[in-house]
Amino acid sequence: MKRNSRLSLALHTLGHMAGQPDRVQTSAEIADHAGTNAVVVRRVLGRLREAGLLVSEKGHAGGWQLARPPSGITLADVYLALDERLVAPAESTDASCCSVENALHNRVANIMADVEENLVDELSKTTILDVHHPAKAVPVQTAPFERKEPR
Amino acid sequence: MKRNSRLSLALHTLGHMAGQPDRVQTSAEIADHAGTNAVVVRRVLGRLREAGLLVSEKGHAGGWQLARPPSGITLADVYLALDERLVAPAESTDASCCSVENALHNRVANIMADVEENLVDELSKTTILDVHHPAKAVPVQTAPFERKEPR
């Protein structure tokens, strides 16, 4: 595994669950499917539960289940639940000596925040039902944008 | 510093250079501006040079300079030059036992690749001249997209 394995694991699991929303799955089952460890699964899925995407039950017949119909869970929900900002760094706001540098720093931070926001918007267009759906391709339609000249 | 410090450093430096395209800057100067180390600067900027965004000269009056007019360098160029895929993991294509799981895995990978591609498209709309430009706000105009119902 490498970068984004948590997001990958989350999408994989939710996509699987979207196919059988009523079935309760144990972390051990999920770990088998995903080729990882049960504790790791509970770690990642725990954050999704905190975000209200999943519910978990303890005890003998316990396990994990979707908290909502799969058509109501978008990739943005999953991404935000994991709380991993891919492009935008955490705020530092440390005032540098030179105001010019400070302004540039803020501008870079703003740009990255905007890109992050756009990423979330894009993710919100796809649900985990789309992830599960076997036949159809990904509905991420690229918005028409002016093509820049390569040179 | 934390995640994306390389991208942040690159954008910061290029944004600075966009203001004075003819000036040659040493890595020590850049490191001072960015609050980091000269070797780190050369590490990051070296990848930008490999991508043809910067040129560097050794020796007495050496240093770093833009290889192209700043209006021709987009954030996508910078992002791709650094070779850090934010959302898409590297290809593994290891065939799992269960074909259903394998298909799901591929679908998740495809989705993440699509998101990555869309991210690059979004980044290509902004040039480092926009990063430098002091007054204007970030021109990342969000494409009109159908608002999904929150529930």
Add this chain to the structure above:
DNA sequence: AAATATGCAACCAATTTGGTTACACAAGCG
């Protein structure tokens, strides 16, 4: 009570990362 499953803390090994030092090489200048 026994079995099952989550919740959670603690720890480990591998990887990543920024920082630092050291040194070779190149280019201009006295």
Add this chain to the structure above:
DNA sequence: CGCTTGTGTAACCAAATTGGTTGCATATTT
């Protein structure tokens, strides 16, 4: 020619991140 300046690169270090693992408490069903 020798000195200075600056890039290029390797080596190493410390900190942070991360997935994996073990152990144990707790809850729930049988």
